[in-house]
Amino acid sequence: MKKKNRIPISEKSHNSLWGFFVFLLMFAASVSQVTAGVLVAPSVIVLNDRSKTGRMNLQNPSNSPKEVSISFSYGIPESDSLGNVSIFLRDTAITYPNSSLGWIKAFPRKLIIPPNGSQVVRFIARPPKGLEDGEYWVRVVVESQEGITSIPTATDEEQITTKLNMIMRTAIMLKYRTGELIAALEIKGSELIVKDESVDVIVDFGNKGNVSYVGLFECRLLDADNKEISKNHIQLAVYRDLKRKVSLPIKAGNFKRPYSVAVSVTNKGRNDIPTNEMIFGNDLSTLLSLNE
């Protein structure tokens, strides 16, 4: 039987080892300190006409106070012609009918979270009368920075020193729902762009419902015998019209041409969103031929 290898060590070495562990623990603490930020949960807040209030938790896991401010902007995912998605935050001159900017309030809006502390921010909706059935959107912008900042002082009267305050903002979606809610999506168009080793699938979606369609967009590259060459999926959130792109690698192998792409969209299987917050709607599927 093989003997286990044990290393006899002296008392002095033992003390050195524990000293090493203490150093590692201090290193651990310092790393935590450097990388800690204000945590915001949940990542989507849902209010409705039966429960016009909601809450958000902010947590400061660091050992220094954090100054936090809450503001609102309007911003939904928008795409360019190539299916690249951006969210532009707008504060003024909002003309979109589904904006709830101006009638969602937060309390408090400015706060200092003590080291290792947490704070609840509450929201209340005061929708205008006669609001049509559907979903109304606003972004909750949580801005945080160090509560106490120090500016380095120059050691020489002729010297210049600089301090850049790194400010962090997280934009959380807040949805207000009222009346009968319908999730419905359509494919308005599609395009395949063949590259050397991949194919980009660009699908133009149209929102036919009165809520945001939140789901999964999956594409599978198939050969002539419907053998799968590759597949990929992305999370989809269509608030109005939106183009989304999925890239599929063209893997080498014993595949028969011509190829095709099977596109499917569903709003089932989003396990990152609680079921009671999902508005379920239609599924979509289509097959696109690849002309090489």
Add this chain to the structure above:
Amino acid sequence: MCKLNKNVLLILALFVMMIAVGTPTAVQAQDVAAGSATATVQTPLTVTATAALVFGTIFQGVASSVAEVDAAAGVFTITGQATSGISIYLQLPDYMSTATGDDRMVITFSTTDCGVDTSANVDPTAASGYLNQNPYNLPTGVVIGGAGQTGLFLGGSVNPSVDQTAGAYTADIILTVAYNGA
């Protein structure tokens, strides 16, 4: 006599190092669990200023630059749901000001002063991924990396005039992050 098993020592050392590297993630997970009754189970987005952009001490009339892959680059760390798409925007200053506001110094950012790394790397000198990006027009299609983290590295330049008032100058750099799939 004191005897310690070599393997136990190794495991202890690894454990402590895992605590060091993994603490933010652990805290994040706790935060999800502590969410309200309507909380989603999607990992919350967290933006952290891991390191400030540092120009050090500079002198009148001598411009100073920091590349996005220098050790002195500013570092933001974005943690969240792995592989989820995000939108990121930087708001950058045109000037830095003294505390009293009696003088300003030009700060500029070139079209290649930014890098976005979707690996768990937070070291600008080892940055990979989207390098030489325009900080005023960050790439679309950025995702939270497979390890649940994405780093953003920022360089820049300051241009003190020959009669620049000596002293300390400050400005704000703001990074905004949002999930685009929820």
